[in-house]
Amino acid sequence: MKKVVTLLFLVSFGFINAQKAFTGKGDIRVNVGANIQDGGSGIQGSVDFGLGENFSFGFVSNYLLGVDNFNGFYGNHPTPYTDYKPEFKDRFDAKARINANLSSVIGVEQLDIYPGLSLGLKNFGGHIGGRYFFTDGFGVFTEIGFPIAKYSENNDVFDHLNNQTTFSLGASFNLQ
Template sequence: MKKFFASLVIASLLLTCTQSFAQLDVDKGSKFLNAGIGLGGWGGIGYAGGLGLGASFEVGVAKNITVGAVGAFRSYSGFGSYYSIGGRGSYHFNEILSISDDKVDLYAGLGLIYSGWSWNDTYVGFRNSYGGIGLGGHVGARYFFKPALGAFAEAGFGVAPLQLGLSFKF
């Protein structure tokens, strides 16, 4: 009897977990939050260093289209910092690429980003800052290991050429 009950519980859990991964549709009202670290770097200052931190939030406005905000920061060990903030939009390719895996989300997009740099070289006494608006771009993928929690990898412009982190779907 215990084996039958245990088998019934396991089968129920598997069925529940399998059914909880509905088709990963990106429709009006879908919400995604990415938060991660930047790997590699140019960060506007021209050399690698420091740890980049970034986040983006997007909301579905139409089938397979999201828009939202992005922000990032990177500090360069006493030499300065780089930051960016702006808006962006993404197109989600699962439907057009016929990707049937409901845990995967492939996307790419563009944004309008304000980036600022500050230098503070204490060795030579040089201090300056600069900022400006530019075009940003990104290509990314998310893998959801739970219906609302996953991991993402994103390549693009900003504080690092590659960002890795957690992704949340609301």
């Protein structure tokens, strides 16, 4: 029972003391967290810079740490792959992005919902995310990213890793 009471106290304290998630021009928000997707999991980092009341641009990158080696036949390759490992280029992706920050539009200052578009090394895509700040400098985020157009139709063994829907969650920091 003590754990439940403590958890309720912390959650209510966090909501009572919550801070603005996005204030506009001059904002710098950094997200660091886990990236989860089909065939691998890893880390994601992003930074967003406020340009106006409801607009920001930024950068995001991810690196897949846990990717299974491939064994078997793939595509038109006549011989089977044996313990085929993904290279750095298969595990890493980086993107520039723009966001529409909607906290002032939805009327909840502590919650920043941000849909956007991204242009990366592997594809052109979109994302929708949310940040909630418990204090002036610390919050949590979650984000779903998805490809709209792939740059290559190569069907290499690991091409799907950075060309699929991803889910991320973690900590968000205010560097303003």
